[in-house]
Amino acid sequence: MDSVGVAAAAPDAGPGPAWQSKCPWGAPSTTSISCSLADVMSEQLAKELQLEEENAAFPEVVAAAEGPFITGENIDTSSDLMLAQMLQMEFDREYDAQLRREEKKINGDSKVSISFENYRKVHPYDSDSSEDEVDWQDTRHDPYRADKPTTTPRRGFIGKGKDITTKHDEVVCGRKNTARMENFAPEFQVGDGIGMDLKLSNQVFNALKQHAYSEERRSARLHEKKEHSTAEKAVDPKTRLLLYKMVNSGMLETITGCISTGKESVVFHAYGGKSATEDKVIPPECAIKVFKTTLNEFKNRDKYIKDDYRFKDRFSKLNPRKIIRMWAEKEMHNLTRMQNAGIPCPQVVILKKHVLVMSFIGQDQVPAPKLKDVALSNEDMKKAYYQILNMMQQLYRECNLVHADLSEYNMLWHDGKVWLIDVSQSVEPTHPHGLEFLFRDCRNVSQFFQKGGVAEALNERELFNAVSGLNITADNEVDFQAEIEALEKMNEDHVQNHGKKLSTFSSDGDPPIYDE
Numbered sequence: 432m433d434s435v436g437v438a439a440a441a442p443d444a445g446p447g448p449a450w451q452s453k454c455p456w457g458a459p460s461t462t463s464i465s466c467s468l469a470d471v472m473s474e475q476l477a478k479e480l481q482l483e484e485e486n487a488a489f490p491e492v493v494a495a496a497e498g499p500f501i502t503g504e505n506i507d508t509s510s511d512l513m514l515a516q517m518l519q520m521e522f523d524r525e526y527d528a529q530l531r532r533e534e535k536k537i538n539g540d541s542k543v544s545i546s547f548e549n550y551r552k553v554h555p556y557d558s559d560s561s562e563d564e565v566d567w568q569d570t571r572h573d574p575y576r577a578d579k580p581t582t583t584p585r586r587g588f589i590g591k592g593k594d595i596t597t598k599h600d601e602v603v604c605g606r607k608n609t610a611r612m613e614n615f616a617p618e619f620q621v622g623d624g625i626g627m628d629l630k631l632s633n634q635v636f637n638a639l640k641q642h643a644y645s646e647e648r649r650s651a652r653l654h655e656k657k658e659h660s661t662a663e664k665a666v667d668p669k670t671r672l673l674l675y676k677m678v679n680s681g682m683l684e685t686i687t688g689c690i691s692t693g694k695e696s697v698v699f700h701a702y703g704g705k706s707a708t709e710d711k712v713i714p715p716e717c718a719i720k721v722f723k724t725t726l727n728e729f730k731n732r733d734k735y736i737k738d739d740y741r742f743k744d745r746f747s748k749l750n751p752r753k754i755i756r757m758w759a760e761k762e763m764h765n766l767t768r769m770q771n772a773g774i775p776c777p778q779v780v781i782l783k784k785h786v787l788v789m790s791f792i793g794q795d796q797v798p799a800p801k802l803k804d805v806a807l808s809n810e811d812m813k814k815a816y817y818q819i820l821n822m823m824q825q826l827y828r829e830c831n832l833v834h835a836d837l838s839e840y841n842m843l844w845h846d847g848k849v850w851l852i853d854v855s856q857s858v859e860p861t862h863p864h865g866l867e868f869l870f871r872d873c874r875n876v877s878q879f880f881q882k883g884g885v886a887e888a889l890n891e892r893e894l895f896n897a898v899s900g901l902n903i904t905a906d907n908e909v910d911f912q913a914e915i916e917a918l919e920k921m922n923e924d925h926v927q928n929h930g931k932k933l934s935t936f937s938s939d940g941d942p943p944i945y946d947e
Contacts, residue, residue: 522552523552526551526552527551527552530547530550530551531547533547534547601630601632602630604632604633605629605630605631605632606625606628606630608630608632608633608635608636609624609625609629609630609631610625611636612624612631612636612639615639615640615643616643616646616647618646618647618650619643619646619647666697666721667724670721670724670785670786673784673786674686674699674719674786676783677781677783677788678704680707681704681705681707682703682704682705682706682707682713682781682788683701683702683703683704683717683719683788684701684702684703684704685701685702686699686700686701686719687699687700687701687702687796688700690718690796690798691798693853695722695723695758695855696720696721696722696723697720697721697723698718698719698720698721699718699719699721700716700718700719700796700798701716701717701718701719701788702715702717703715703716703717703780711780713780714780714790714791716790716791716793717780717788717789717790717791718777718788718789718790718791718792718798719786719787719788719789720759720762720787720789721785721786722755722758722759722785722786722787722855724785755785756784756785758785758855759782759784759785759787759855760782761855761856761857762787762853762854762855762857763779763782763787765830765832765854765855765857766778766779766789766854767779768830768831768832769826769830769832769851769854771830772825772830773825774822774825774826774830774851775822775848775850775851776850776852776854777789777790777791777792777850777852792843792845792850792852793845798843799843799844799845799850800843800844801839801840801841801842801843801844802815802839802840802842802843802844802849802879803839803840803879805844807844807883809884811847812883812884813885813887815844815849815880816880816885816887816888817887818848819842819849819876820894820897820898822849822851823837823872823873823876823894824897824898826851826857827860827869827898827899828900831859831860832854832857832858832859833858833859833860833862833865833866833868833872834851834854834857834868834872835856835857835858835865835868835869835871835872836853836856836857836868836872837851837872837875837876838872838875838876838879839875839879841853860899861922863919863922863923864919865919866899866915866918867915867916867919869895869898869899870891870911870912870915873891873892873894873895873898874891876894877889877890877891877894878891892905892908892911895911901918
């Protein structure tokens with residue numbers, strides 16, 4: 432039997448799906464499926480009534496919603512992908528029809544109308560869309576893409592006769608300036624200037640361009656201040672992440688809060704956890720010193736680092752943020768020297784970038800008081816003075832360091848003795864200003880204990896000679912400082928000529944001993 436015969440016999444094969452009864456080679460079937468009056472009244476009548484109501488209210492937009500409904504009789508449900516595509520297609524049609532109803536309801540008879548075309552669901556499988564549904568992209572250029580500037584020939588103009596247009600034409604330049612506004616920063620709202628055919632003069636465009644750049648720089652400064660700086664009793668997101676990692680690793684049990692703030696750092700209290708290595712013991716209570724990442728406090732601090740031979744090669748004036756990390760690293764090294772010499776000071780636990788974890792000087796979250804805030808008896812004051820004198824000598828001779836900011840503000844009283852803190856600015860005596868810093872420390876210590884009633888307290892010049900071992904004999908302070916500057920100049924000249932550092936200064940006129 433040929434194919435025509437098979438197609439002709441197909442309708443008599445019996446009831447089956449609708450898609451099986453349609454054959455391109457067979458004659459169209461004229462048989463109609465009989466149904467009861469109740470089915471007609473329950474389905475068809477309801478649909479006709481609904482269509483009449485929609486045609487009465489929105490006669491021109493109802494046709495977009497018409498289309499075959501998806502049922503189990505006219506679709507092959509064996510493919511989940513095809514079923515999902517057809518369901519999405521039907522949903523898109525209903526959604527687009529609803530948008531058109533909303534447009535008609537809002538616009539009404541107004542001359543100015545709005546369009547929801549941007550919110551339409553244009554599905555890639557919707558092949559049955561009506562011809563009157565035209566995407567707005569087909570009739571209008573994209574307003575968010577600048578038109579390509581019209582190229583001007585080498586002769587500098589286009590056209591002939593009275594229709595000559597040069598590159599300096601007001602309309603052409605205005606449209607080019609409007610298109611160039613799209614290159615501004617995304618935060619600068621320029622609007623739909625191309626869609627409105629806006630023409631900007633060069634003067635207006637240059638003013639807007641300068642304003643956009645100013646706003647961009649201001650926004651960058653605000654972002655820098657907000658994201659990359661530690662404020663008063665607060666930390667920036669990067670510092671907070673470092674603290675979270677310390678807690679998550681088990682090194683710290685918990686961080687309780689801020690205990691001290693200063694011009695260059697913020698100190699937090701934390702309970703110690705367990706160390707990953709057995710040879711390192713974490714104290715029960717820790718102090719977390721977070722150096723402020725704002726650059727204002729470090730503008731005058733570079734002199735403590737750039738002339739320190741330990742960090743001289745790594746110092747970069749052009750990158751101030753490196754100074755902050757070097758500042759924290761410098762305090763870690765200085766504390767390690769002091770701890771090895773037996774000077775009472777915080778014990779270093781770990782250093783992460785600009786976050787330094789140390790042992791806590793105090794008990795039960797209460798920090799030890801500063802020497803200026805504690806009321807000591809005469810005996811304790813005298814004991815503290817001799818202890819500080821001994822520590823200054825150890826710091827100078829054994830640690831080869833000068834505190835450079837020693838005062839009653841950087842000395843704590845705990846367990847009946849004095850503890851030294853804040854040694855990030857400490858330098859070696861061979862620093863170009865090391866002896867000046869030592870003389871300043873001696874003046875602060877001498878004045879404090881003399882006011883405290885310690886009769887045995889030496890004056891600043893005697894204390895300087897006692898700490899440094901030098902024998903500078905000068906009748907007044909001016910001559911004394913002049914001899915100090917002369918010694919520093921001698922050391923600086925030797926470093927420049929020979930590239931070596933002076934290990935100590937001679938007190939009896941002998942040549943100084945150089946350290947290779």
